[in-house]
Amino acid sequence: MTQCVVCESHAVDNYKKIDNVAFYTCRGCGSLFADPGFLRAMEEDSASNYNDAYWKMELCAARERSYGSSLQRVAETFFYCRLPITRFVDIGSGPGYLLDALAAALPDAANMFFGVELFPPESAFRSKHPNYKLCPLAEIGQKFEAGVCIEVIEHLTPSMLDTLAKQIAQTSAPGAIYLINSGQPEYVLTEDPGYLDPHGRGHVMSYSIEAVRLIFEPHGFTIIPLPGRHWAFLVEYQSEFITKEPIEQLEARIWSPVPENVATLRDGGGGPLMYCAGLDTARCYLEHATVIQRTAWARSLQAEIDRLELERVNGVSTNELPLEMDRSIDHAGLLGRARRWVQRHTS
Structure with a gap:
């Protein structure tokens, strides 16, 4: 049975053959890797x-x-x-x-x-x-x-x-x-x-x-x-x-x-060209990722508002708020305060 060459997990699936070399995907660490025998031959030469x-x-x-x-x-x-x-x-x-x-x-x-x-x-x-x-x-x-x-x-x-x-x-x-x-x-x-x-x-x-x-x-x-x-x-x-x-x-x-x-x-x-290139390169990727992350947060917040509004209309009252939003996109500061405001005023 094929084992992941990185994390040694046996949770490995076939990916595809490329130039007659089998590649696999690991459900443990997520890596893609060539056939272990092919990799061993590489190490020898x-x-x-x-x-x-x-x-x-x-x-x-x-x-x-x-x-x-x-x-x-x-x-x-x-x-x-x-x-x-x-x-x-x-x-x-x-x-x-x-x-x-x-x-x-x-x-x-x-x-x-x-x-x-x-x-x-x-x-x-x-x-x-x-x-x-x-x-x-x-x-x-x-x-x-x-x-x-x-x-x-x-x-x-x-x-x-x-x-x-x-x-x-x-x-x-x-x-x-x-x-x-x-x-x-x-x-x-x-x-x-x-x-x-x-x-x-x-x-x-x-x-x-x-x-x-x-x-x-x-x-x-x-x-x-x-x-x-x-x-x-x-x-x-x-x-x-x-x-x-x-x-x-x-x-x-x-x-x-x-x-x-x-x-x-x-x-x-x-x-200053290299200064401008470095700053703009770092910013453009990071700010794009920030927009995607905060958009996902806003959508999850809206979903929570919709759920709580439905509970209110149906006469359901809860003392504890189940958190369905992904903690990985929770934010401190302004966004964190907004989230707490929603919890306080819709529960």
């Missing part, structure tokens, strides 16, 4: 997917990401970090083009950025940035306050990802934060059904938030979901900022960023 054919297909996409969306991911990470960033790492940097893009966008800060890659393309296609390193992260000899890991973990088996999480912890300053970009199961199921691609792009896993908690938390990380995105999340090492809900926590970080990080993005010779 981990470099086999990164041949010339792979890089011929991937180089163009890597350049497009590096000079586009990946710059946005870096910029917003500067807002999320609660430490002054002096060293920033691109984990699984591929050809290293993100370092080149950052050197162009933030020329005064180019030396703070590092990239590590284990399976690079041929030397002619690699970045010439001095901080582009062909080694495991644990061997880079630096401590980082922040970083990104973009389109990497879907290539890694759970044991490989566990090793990477351990290395990130070893090279992190306390409070360091990393944005990890990878398609989660909801993204695969609802937005990009072609994301899993075992032989072409080497995408063999779609980790859920619960799955990454199981892997990263034992190494000292806190997982911070990014509301409105099923393809990215944050991990913070030895976090001291875990008491608030994700939306409240991210709002506080976005609107009260560390001054040194603002200066890096805004005040250099490249102008």
Whole structure:
């Protein structure tokens, strides 16, 4: 019987076959994963997917990401970090083009950025940035306050990802934060059904938030979901900022960023473009998620009002109010007071 490769649950269902590789979905942690035997074979020959054919297909996409969306991911990470960033790492940097893009966008800060890659393309296609390193992260000899890991973990088996999480912890300053970009199961199921691609792009896993908690938390990380995105999340090492809900926590970080990080993005010779890109990127997703969440809250509140009105019309009086609304979308402040007002005046 197939067992989940992340949480070891036996509550596993067939998902579908992709390029003659069976994929499964776990009802325990929610992950999508390739056949365990296929994953074991990968671990025995981990470099086999990164041949010339792979890089011929991937180089163009890597350049497009590096000079586009990946710059946005870096910029917003500067807002999320609660430490002054002096060293920033691109984990699984591929050809290293993100370092080149950052050197162009933030020329005064180019030396703070590092990239590590284990399976690079041929030397002619690699970045010439001095901080582009062909080694495991644990061997880079630096401590980082922040970083990104973009389109990497879907290539890694759970044991490989566990090793990477351990290395990130070893090279992190306390409070360091990393944005990890990878398609989660909801993204695969609802937005990009072609994301899993075992032989072409080497995408063999779609980790859920619960799955990454199981892997990263034992190494000292806190997982911070990014509301409105099923393809990215944050991990913070030895976090001291875990008491608030994700939306409240991210709002506080976005609107009260560390001054040194603002200066890096805004005040250099490249102008304020990266500052604007980071702020607007973080805001647009978060505010969209907030609208969806509060709309759901308002609808649940209306449903409760309708139920209580029906009870009143039918002459039913209750001293205790059954709570049918989802606690996960309950709100403090104005919305919480509104909810209590409804309870008080309709019961």
